[in-house]
Amino acid sequence: MNRMEENDAGIVAQVLAGDRDAFRVVVERHSHSLFRLAYRMTGNEHDAEEVVQETFLRAYRRLNKFESRSSFSTWLYRIAVNCSLDFSRKRRQHDEHQLAPNPELPDPVESLPASEPSADRLVMSAEVRRKVEATMNELTEKEKAAFVLRHYEGMSIEEVARAMGLRANAAKNNIFRAVQKLRRALEPVVS
Amino acid sequence: MNHLSEEQLILFHYDEAEAGQDRRTFEQHLAACDLCRSRLADLERALALFGSAPVPERPPEYGQQVWTRLRPRLMERPGSIWAAFFAPRSWAVAGALAALIVGAFFAGRYWQRRQGPESAPISAQARERILLVAVGDHLERSQMVLVELVNADGKGPVNIGPERRAARDLVDSNRLYRQTALRDGDVGMASVLDDLERVLIEVANSPSTISSAQLEAIRHRIEAKGILFKIRVVDTQVQEREKSAQASQPKERI
Numbered sequence: 001m002n003r004m005e006e007n008d009a010g011i012v013a014q015v016l017a018g019d020r021d022a023f024r025v026v027v028e029r030h031s032h033s034l035f036r037l038a039y040r041m042t043g044n045e046h047d048a049e050e051v052v053q054e055t056f057l058r059a060y061r062r063l064n065k066f067e068s069r070s071s072f073s074t075w076l077y078r079i080a081v082n083c084s085l086d087f088s089r090k091r092r093q094h095d096e097h098q099l100a101p102n103p104e105l106p107d108p109v110e111s112l113p114a115s116e117p118s119a120d121r122l123v124m125s126a127e128v129r130r131k132v133e134a135t136m137n138e139l140t141e142k143e144k145a146a147f148v149l150r151h152y153e154g155m156s157i158e159e160v161a162r163a164m165g166l167r168a169n170a171a172k173n174n175i176f177r178a179v180q181k182l183r184r185a186l187e188p189v190v191s
Numbered sequence: 192m193n194h195l196s197e198e199q200l201i202l203f204h205y206d207e208a209e210a211g212q213d214r215r216t217f218e219q220h221l222a223a224c225d226l227c228r229s230r231l232a233d234l235e236r237a238l239a240l241f242g243s244a245p246v247p248e249r250p251p252e253y254g255q256q257v258w259t260r261l262r263p264r265l266m267e268r269p270g271s272i273w274a275a276f277f278a279p280r281s282w283a284v285a286g287a288l289a290a291l292i293v294g295a296f297f298a299g300r301y302w303q304r305r306q307g308p309e310s311a312p313i314s315a316q317a318r319e320r321i322l323l324v325a326v327g328d329h330l331e332r333s334q335m336v337l338v339e340l341v342n343a344d345g346k347g348p349v350n351i352g353p354e355r356r357a358a359r360d361l362v363d364s365n366r367l368y369r370q371t372a373l374r375d376g377d378v379g380m381a382s383v384l385d386d387l388e389r390v391l392i393e394v395a396n397s398p399s400t401i402s403s404a405q406l407e408a409i410r411h412r413i414e415a416k417g418i419l420f421k422i423r424v425v426d427t428q429v430q431e432r433e434k435s436a437q438a439s440q441p442k443e444r445i
Contacts (some may be wrong), residue, residue, distance in 0.1 A: 020265055027252030035253065039246045056261050132240055132360060150205060151241060157207055179201050183237040 008054070008072035010042075012063055027056055030073060030142075034080050040148045041084035041131070044091065051087055055080040070162075077163040081145045126187050135185040139178050142166075146174035147182070195220060200234055211367050269337045323433040328370050328381075330426040333361055333387055340394065341410055345403040351394065358394035365391055383421045390418060 008029075014022035019079040031052060038051035058079050059066075066075055086159065136144065161171035195203070195217060221228050238361050250256075336357050343349050369384035390412055397405065413419060 021262075023265065024258045024262075027258045031254040031257045032249055034247055036246045045247050051263060052257055053264075056257065057264055060261075060265055129242060136241075151238065157205075166280070175205075176198050176201055179234070180197060182241065183234055186237045186240055187233075189240070 009068040011023065011179075012066055012072065014092075015063055017059070023056075023060055026059075026072075030076055034076065035076060037080050037148065037153060038084050038087075038154045041081065041145065042087055044135070047084075047087045047091060051080060051083045054083045054087075058083065074159060074162050077149070078165060081149070081163060085141050085145065128186075131171065131189060133184060135182050138185070139181060140174075142174045143178035143181070146171055147178035150175050195230075196226065197234075198335055200227070200231050203231065204234060204238065217390060229298060278429075320433060320436045321438060323429055324372070327426060327429045329361065329364055329368060330422050330429065332357070333391070334419065334422050334426070336361065336394070337390065337413055337422070340406070341413060341419065345406050345410075348402060349401045349406050350400050351397065351406070352399040355394055355397060358391045359383060360393045362388065362395055363386070383418075383425045386416050386418050387422065 011022050011025050015026075034052045034055055035048055038048035038055070039045065042051060045055060055076065056083050059076055062079075066072065082105075139147065145164055146166075148158055149155045149163055150157065155163065156170050157175065158168055160166075160175070161168040164171060166174070198218065203214070203221075206214075220230060324370065338353050339354050340351065343351065365384055365388045369381050369388060372378075372381040372384060393409060393412065397409070401409075
């Protein structure tokens, strides 16, 4: 357990002892990283903000269930993943048939090595963006969560498993399936 | 060494060791195998499309903003969710609705007897479904009140104002449902509703703030009679009946 984790555990103990305002430190420390995770999971800025709020609220209400020997940030991530999935489900119910590209998403083609942004490249850019978004939406909830945690958050498979409440093998298989689906969907673009 | 599998390439890309495998072995194979190197390059190009997607920036004071929005919500006692739920206005409406449903049920039965069998079967089923839904709803609301009381912090004086108001509203509808159950010969349901009614009346007639001993007495009554458990059982039965009533109902708009 690193120093920050030790500190988190100490703050949890303070809050449980009745010092509600001590929770502020935890909120200020983890808000940015939770927002990043929530945004990757939901693909929507507004939903991500809501997920952050809801995550802290759920964490506060279940603080007595947190085991101080485990990592507080992983525990928070686990709650955030669940909240994000809840929000995504709700969002899907509303936007069942919405296929329009999300303007908030950056242009993935910009990340490919290239010399000039040609017209062809710009056309392809929009197409790739649509493809990337559609492919992410085709992943199952677990695949998406596992991929986001491994790929964007840089968690090890062990950490992904803990954050998702899965066995390491199950987490690994979800990552495999996610990458395989994504790679196959984008094969025509990258090859 | 055989060619690397897709899973091994993914693990290699993410710098994850696989049980019994050494990363250096993979590296040596990749250095010698054009095919695997090319497949790894394809994989990395595909993942690069996802890799750089930035996230909208939050200001440095974002954590403070989150806290400012969050703090008032932390002040809510978990029970205060129920306080909103138990708002007198919503319960008055619920009580009136319950009375209306039960009234409609009896009116329907009376009407059915007067009219003869032609119009009977479908509307009777529909009425039964409506009644079951209403009873299920009533049982769930009653459960919430009892759970709140059982879980209330019993150190010192306890404010049971919201539960008391809810109990007052529930007493009337409970009486109607109990009488209906008795008329229908559903003795089990009537007995549970009878037990429930006694507790509801006791809570409804208590002051808003009670001592820990008074709270303990209410809890004792709830627990000694196993009321919560019985309600859950009956509630489950009601839900099952509701499902089968729904399944057996001809497709009609109600």
